[in-house]
Amino acid sequence: MSRSASLVEITLPPREALLDLVGQALAEWPDGVEGALRLVCTRGGEDGEPVTAFATLAPVGARQIQGRQEGIAIATASLGVAADARPAAPWLLGGAKTLSYAVNMATQRWAGGQGVDDVLWVSSDGYALEAPTSTLVWLAGDTLWTVPAASTGILPGITARCLLDHAGDLGYAAGERMIRPVDLTEVDGAWFASSVRGLAEIRSLDGKPLNRAGDTARMLSLLGF
Known part of the structure; x- marks a missing residue:
């Protein structure tokens, strides 16, 4: 949150105040129900009022849980910028987690219309970037990989x-590198990861089946899901 606030030039309330707000939300949440907590800070009113902060807590949706258990089918869609464009254009808010989710939600609605569960955004020069609300992770040999956030402007999930x-x-090495969507058909497993979704294995990409990994359950356990 502090990183995103810095990118949009918002001064956050003291950390202790935010933690207290989170604690109030959690105190009212029923035991045994998996929830998604969102902590939001806005710039405040137009006349220079202090930053407004609020927390929401809602049950994790059935589709998210189903994706963890059964995997997901995804399609590619162009983000319309080159892979290295956003770090040099901070006004595009690459890597900032903001309320500007219109494009993200429109992308996911488009995915539903295509009969798939989610979308992998692709740069104009043909590299895989991220999903509207998730990070791409893949296994190649004995290494888990993800897309480098610093050079692409994706959200560092x-x-x-x-x-x-x-x-x-889990017995793996880890690294960051670029990959083209077509090359995901050759890896040993691929997932979308997020704090709400957890980890959902990608079953197919643009209608082409991907190799299924055997470690999804261990990975979910490691992450606490």
């Missing part, structure tokens, strides 16, 4: 980072 940071616990 916390769940994917946690998975790669603990890849050694």
Whole structure:
């Protein structure tokens, strides 16, 4: 949150105040129900009022849980920019987690119209980037990979980072590199990772089946899902 706030030039309330807000939300949440917590800070009113912060907590949707258990089918869609364009254009808000989710949600609605579960955004020069609300992770040999956030402007996903940071616990190395969507058909497994979704294995890409990995359950357990 602090990174995204810096990108959009918002001064966050003190950390202690935000933690207290989160604690209030969690105190009212029923035991045994998996929930998705969202902490939101806005710039405040137009007349220079202080930043407004609020928290929401809602049950994780059945489709997200089903994706963890059964995998997902995805399609590619162009993001309309080159892979290295956004770091040099900060006004595009690459890597910022903001309320500007119109394109993200429109993309997912388009995916539903195509009969798939989600979308992999692709750069104009043909590289895989990220999903509207998830990070791409793939297994090639004994290494777990993800797309480098610094050079592409994708959101540096916390769940994917946690998975790669603990890849050694699963017997894997970890790294970052670029990949083209067509090359995902040759890897040993691919997933979308997010804090709400957890980890969903990609079963097919643009109608082409992908290799199924055998470690999804272990990865989900490692991440606490």
